[in-house]
Amino acid sequence: MAGSGTAQLRSEKEALLRVEELVVEFPAPKGQKVHAVSNVSFDLVAGETLGIVGESGCGKSTTGRAILQLPRPTSGKVLFEGVDLTGLKGEELRQVRPKMQVIFQDPISTLYPRRTVGELVAEPLALWRIGTPAERTERARQMLAEVSLDYDDVSWRRPYEFSIGQCQRISIARALVLNPRIIVCDEPVSALDVSVQAQILNLLEEMKERYGLTMIFISHDLAVVKNVSDRLMVMYLGKTCEVAAAESLYTAPAHPYTRALLMAAVVSSRAVNRLPGAGLGAETEKETEMPSPIRPPSGCRYRTRCPRASERCATEEPVMRKIGEDHFVACHFPIRPPITPEAKAEGAWRGQPDESR
Amino acid sequence: MxxxxxxxxxxxxxxxxxxxxxxxxxxxxxxxxxxxxxxxxxxxxxRWYHGLGWGFWLATGIVSLWILLALFANLLPFQNPDTLQSSCFLNASPSAAHLLGCDQDGRDILSRVVFGSRVSLVVGFASIALSLLVGGPLGLLAGYFRGGFDELLSIVANVFLSFPSLVLALVVVAFLGNSEFDITIIIAIVAWPLLFRVVRATTIEYAQRDYVLAARALGATTPQVLWRYVLPDVVPSAITYGLVGVALAIVAEGGLSFLGQSVGPPIPTWGNMIAAGTESMPQYQSLLLSPAIAMFSFILSINYVGDRLRRRLDLRSAL
Amino acid sequence: MTRGRQLRQIEEREGQPLLSVEDLRTYFKTGHGIVRSLDGVSFDLERGKTLAVVGESGSGKTVLARSVMGLLPSENVIRQGSVRFGDVDLTRATPAELRQLWGAQISMVFQDPVTSLNPVVRVGRQLTEHLAYHLGMNRKEARRTALSLLRSVGIPEPEARLRWFPHQLSGGMCQRVVIAAAIACGPKLLLADEPTTGLDVTVSAQILDLLGRLQEERYMSVILVSHDLGVVSGRADEVIVMYAGQIVEQAPTAAIFSDMKMPYTEALLRSVPRLTNQAHTRLPTIPGTPPNPAALPEGCRFAARCPYVQPRCRTEPPPLREAGPRHRFACWYPVGSPEALQALEANKAAGLPAAKAAV
Incomplete structure (x- = not known):
């Protein structure tokens, strides 16, 4: 898996955001390093939503924050509108910030408890000294209405008087006040109940349409990500496993880890989705957990859990390669790519392991 | 909850x-x-002041009373603390003319206690204000930026803290002298590392909050982040610890003047009055007890005020 | 397992369910009035069956689990109703009796495995102390049993793990240890309160499989509390759906998904994002939020958010009615009935937002 490589990148002119060989490392005790993100590359075309999926510790949130330079990545390039953000100095970087906004998992803790909701939504304008106080209030009123909140009812209250779902609406309103081009959604619905989750997902979709946003949507929930994303990127232990159009990833996952994730998601929701349940694929994941990011396995980082792992996986790191139309995988032994439309329809990932490569 | x-x-x-x-x-x-x-x-x-309890308001009253007495001692009908009162020769024990009696030099103890509070309070508040002025901004910057700057300052603060403070103070007195100004400086030198550490620790705690990250993502400049998101939480805790610090500073001043190393006679201070009182016991009990009770009441009250405020603000921040 | 000094055996009566909860109510007194967290809940559970309790936060599912256990604070709580566990009424049991039952006959697995283990005690001792207390085992026996327990919950290298501290284990491993402790004395009933909520999907699937296997091997009854219908779907015999402190529907698992009667169940299922959905699919939502438990509405508690709502719903609380074998629901206009369709059409025509959002 879990490979490097840049085959999945599209041409530099197309991309609004282009992340090349991103590396984020944190110091760990005894002079060791946490390899949070290692050599991850991806890009976004304007108006597109990229979903980043993976389990906790796979580096998906770190990737999201590294794009925003919070903190700055250890190495790699983050090209936004052709400018490399990693090379920008403090003030130059700050000038770019309004164009890239972020929505966090826990909205209550990201809203400053000493401010009222009205102040919070107008805050970005105040920080940038845009408009008069009256104009800022007007803009806050408008943005709160966009997220179905009534300014007169909510503006004088403080965040802790609201439910999590309502706080998430407030932070979405605040993120949109500055008219950003890109929004990084870092697990925006993970703390929410199912019914509220649906409200927030719909709201994000609406806002994306209305403001022509480009989105990075980070989540551990494959079903949630698939509902909002055009393209999906699967991450494992700081590496990219697979990048593909959402539909193609679902119908024909090529990476064993993608398939394991899909199987877990399908099993847990098969009754909900009324999918056939039993006999999903012949291989099951070895029952072990993710290794430590301080000492990741050599070669392919997924090999310790991978049912297909061989000696080659320990010595040689797989590199991203194209296996289909807008479908890239980093694996030495990918699951048979669907060649015929029939195989695609049947869902090749439920089929037999593939011995040929 | x-x-x-x-x-x-x-x-x-x-x-x-x-x-x-x-x-x-x-x-x-x-x-x-x-x-x-x-x-x-x-x-x-x-509001922050609701539900602090009657003890808090009593303590605040005592602290305010002392501050007012110290400020307006000249304007109030107290006898001159430095001059010999003829009425003392007739009766040195507490009486209508001298509520707390007279000392061995025939001076009114009540007015000496009131005037003596001036030195204690000025030294107490000024030295802590000075420590906050030095330790506060340094602690804020060290706690926000961390890294080498923080490490360097922490080492310096620890070096100051590792000296026995009384010895340090005595050494500095020997260099500087023992005027009110000198004593203030001396206590500030001993106290700033403590306030530096309090402010630094609070800053570290609040600077890690998610809303600070969110503000940086919105494009807030570092001064904006510090001013709008960090200081509002650091200031109250610095002030409450400062109040406890004032109590400690007054005790320290008292200790120094008890040892004769602070502002000396004839200017009355609580410390040098207690020192004089111990020499003249048991005839002049009031000479010892009056300044001791004065000091005790002020320190207990200001400690209590600081402690209640701190607990209240901690609860609010946990919200 | 019956030779323990402290082990209290319960008598199971022939033809009676293992657990029988009747009209259970748990109210909390707060500064904002009385909060009715659990309001008249009744159900039975047979030995060897799995019952899933599903609801959103605030629905009372966690309070239900703790009320069944008898794990409620003693102050500011009003309790009513009965919980019969074999021949014992748990609501009347003394604290000493409860302590003998907890861990031995009824066990609980909590949401956060890391905080349910003592952080300064090695994993091994946490297990062996438990065994010594309830089963009166000596050290050697207890250690041997602890090893086999760890093995049975799928922990690799159990000998080494006995000497570890909880913080050295991952969340999934911790939850396995907690489960090992919970099943150590062979309980007849296991309550699992959101056992996989903090865990990753693949790990969560492993833990749920493990619970299912242990339940079969040991012939336990399991109450699986979760906010996620998907999690429980394949693992429970029956599902209870809770809303605002009450059971709104109880049915065999298959019926909940294919033949739900309560509009809330239907709306909840519809709002789950599906893997089969295309990108940018708008999900059907349930508008609004659950009612304030300190000020509950008079009629049906779901009325304000319901697409089928009719005037009657706002005044008369619907009783639990039978819809088939072991299938109960509380609604005046059950999903799929002609009256409900009529009601929905009328609401759509009247422009009720809930009706629009549900389409």
Whole structure:
């Protein structure tokens, strides 16, 4: 898996955001390093939503924050509108910030408890000294209405008087006040109940349409990500496993880890989705957990859990390669790519392991 | 357990939390599109000064009384603390003319205690203000930026803290002298590392909050982040610790002047009065007890005020 | 397992369910009035069956689990109703009796495995102390049993793990240890309160499989509390759906998904994002939020958010009615009935937002 490589990148002119060989490392005790993100590359075309999926510790949130330079990545390039953000100095970087906004998992803790909701939504304008106080209030009123909140009812209250779902609406309103081009959604619905989750997902979709946003949507929930994303990127232990159009990833996952994730998601929701349940694929994941990011396995980082792992996986790191139309995988032994439309329809990932490569 | 709308929830932990979380949810408009909009009006969050208890207000009263006495001692009908009162020769023990009696030099103890508070209070407040002025900004910057700057300052602070403070103070007295100004400087030198550490620790705690990250993502400049998001939480805790620091500084000044190393006679200070009192016991009990009780009442009160405030502010920040 | 000094055996009566909860109510007194967290809940559970309790936060599912256990605080709580566990009424049991039952006959697995283990005690001792207390085992026996327990919950290298501290284990491993402790004395009933909520999907699937296997091997009854219908779907015999402190529907698992009667169940299922959905699919939502438990509405508690709502719903609380074998629901206009369709059409025509959102 879990490979490097840049085959999945599209041409530099197309991309609004282009992340090349991103590396984020944190110091760990005894002079060791946490390899949070290692050599991850991806890009976004304007108006597109990229979903980043993976389990906790796979580096998906770190990737999201590294794009925003919070903190700055250890190495790699983050090209936004052709400018490399990693090379920008403090003030130059700050000038770019309004164009890239972020929505966090826990909205209550990201809203400053000493401010009222009205102040919070107008805050970005105040920080940038845009408009008069009256104009800022007007803009806050408008943005709160966009997220179905009534300014007169909510503006004088403080965040802790609201439910999590309502706080998430407030932070979405605040993120949109500055008219950003890109929004990084870092697990925006993970703390929410199912019914509220649906409200927030719909709201994000609406806002994306209305403001022509480009989105990075980070989540551990494959079903949630698939509902909002055009393209999906699967991450494992700081590496990219697979990048593909959402539909193609679902119908024909090529990476064993993608398939394991899909199987877990399908099993847990098969009754909900009324999918056939039993006999999903012949291989099951070895029952072990993710290794430590301080000492990741050599070669392919997924090999310790991978049912297909061989000696080659320990010595040689797989590199991203194209296996289909807008479908890239980093694996030495990918699951048979669907060649015929029939195989695609049947869902090749439920089929037999593939011995040929 | 969260404190809701300022009212502490009396009740059990655990399963109760579920109920409480829902209780914060507002009933929606009947199936309306507006999602938040709680219909009923709720009490606003309690002000910080509500529910501190009568003890807090009593203590605040005592502290204020001493501060007012010290400020306006000249204007109030006290006898001159430095001159010999003829009435003392007739009766040195407490009487209508001298409520707390006279000392061995025939001076009025009450007025000496009141005037003596001036040195203690000025030294106490000024030295802590000076420490905050030095330690506060350094602590804020060290706590926010961390890294080498923080390490360097922490080492310096630790070096100061590792000296026995009394020895350090005595050494500095020998260099500087023992005027009121000198004593203030000396106590500030001993006290700033403590306030530096308090401010630094609080800053570290608040600078890691998610809303600081969110503000940086919105493009807030570092001064804006510090001013708008970090300082409002650091200042109250610095002030409450400062109040406790004032008490310690007054004790320190008292200690120094007891040893004769602070502002000396004839200017009265609580410390040098206590020192004089110990020499003249048991004839002049009032000479020892009056300044001791004065000092005790002030220190106990200011400690209590600081402690109550700190607890209240901690609770608010936990919200 | 019956030779323990402190082990209290319960008598199971022939033809009676293992657990029988009747009209259970748990109210909390707060500064905002009385919060009715659990309001008249009744159900039975047979030995060897799995019952899933599903609801959103604030629905009272966690309070239900703790009320069944008798794990409620003693102050500011009003309790009513009965919980019969074999021949014991748990609501009347003394604290000493409860302590003998907890861990031995009824066990609980909590949401956060890391905080349910003592952080300064090695994993091995946490297990062996438990065994010594309830089963009166000596050290050697207890250690041997602890090893086999760890093995049975799928922990690799159990000998080494006995010497570890909880913080050295991952969340999934911790939850396995907690489960090992919970099943150590062979309980007849296991309550699992959101056992996989903090865990990753693949790990969560492993833990749920493990619970299912242990339940079969040991012939336990399991109450699986979760906010996620998907999690429980394949693992429970029956599902209870809770809303605002009450059971709104109880049915065999298959019926909940294919033949739900309560509009809330239907709306909840519809709002789950599906893997089969195309990108940018708008999900059907439930508008609004659950009612304030300190000020509950008079009629049906779901009325304000319901697409089928009719005037009657706002005044008369619907009782639990039978819809088939072991299938109960509380609604005046059950999903799929002609009256419900009529009601929905009328609401759509009247422009009720809930009706629009549900389409």
């Amino acid at each position: 969260k404190e809701l709308y300022g009212a502490p929830v009396s009740g059990p932990e655990g399963p109760f939390e579920m109920a409480v979380i829902t209780a914060t949810r507002a009933p929606s408009h009947l199936g309306g599109e507006m999602v938040a909009a709680p219909v009923e009006s709720r009490p606003r969050a309690r």
